[in-house]
Amino acid sequence: MEQDIESEVWRLAQQTCDKVAFEPVKPSLVGTREAHAKSLEQTYAPGFFARLLKLEARQRKNLAISIETGRLKDAKEHEADVANWRVEHDSWHQEFTIAQGVLSGTAKAKLEAIKLVDSFTDISHLGTSIKFTIGDTGLVEANLTVRGVRVIPAEIKSLLQSGKLSTKKMPTGRYNELLQDYVCSCVLRVGRELLSMLPDDLVIVTAVDDVLNSATGHIEELPILSVAVSRRTLESLNMDSIDPSDSVKNFVHNTSFKKTAGFQPVKALDARQFVTSA
Secondary structure: OHHHHHHHHHHHHHHHHHOOOOOOOOOOOOOHHHHHHHHHHHOOOOOHHHHHOOOHHHHHHHHHHHHHHHHHHHHHHHHHHHHHHHHHHHHHHHHHHHHHHHHOOOHHHHHHHHHHHOOOHHHHHOOOEEEEEEOOOOOEEEEEEOOHHHHOOOEEEEEOOOOOEEEEEOOHHHHHHHHHHHHHHHHHHHHHHHHHHOOOOEEEEEEEEEEEEOOOOEEEEEEEEEEEEEHHHHHOOOOOOOOHHHHHHHOEEEEOEEOOOEEOOOOOOOHHHHOOOO
């Protein structure tokens, strides 16, 4: 089973590389317009009125001009085609180089691939920022700043029968449950996206937010959930039906959450604990 999963991972990675494997071919100068004008010149035969009005020399001169005009237009079109090819080739070369680097496990290539694919724009619109790092272990680590207070409303609004808008504070327990689901959803989403673009078996995703540091008495940006998202476990889940908060329990993770108190600071997972020595 383990070998089958590993083979599937590399198959998917190879498909990513194959998508950019075909190098764009540099366009050649066809010379269609010039060739057509030359054909007209070679097959030219002065008609009755051309001979009568002595127009043959002028018409041959015009045909010669048409050949030169056709040559210039062909050259200009070819120049434009080559310019477009250079842009396409540069893009291909960048993607091909990154794909090869990802397959070989190069840290820099992995980070470039993440940046190139840019799958996390919609999360950033929600107020969540993401930073990616790769340490000595080679594991990709994502650090999410979730900014829960910007996303989860502190009030509940409802429309009364009278037509007036009612606003009341959201119960603490309900607020914390929504925050937990939001944080867990973001972590799983990032882990899923990373494993879809990389051939890795595991990535570490850590969510940080402003919480009370009991050691200093200050609100600080600290880890509140750290998850080792594994490909094997992720592929065994029905992502359309899971509860995000419950689903996180399927993975190795660090968190401290209570419905009455919310998230408490925890230590981020250490990537070294997931690397087996040879």
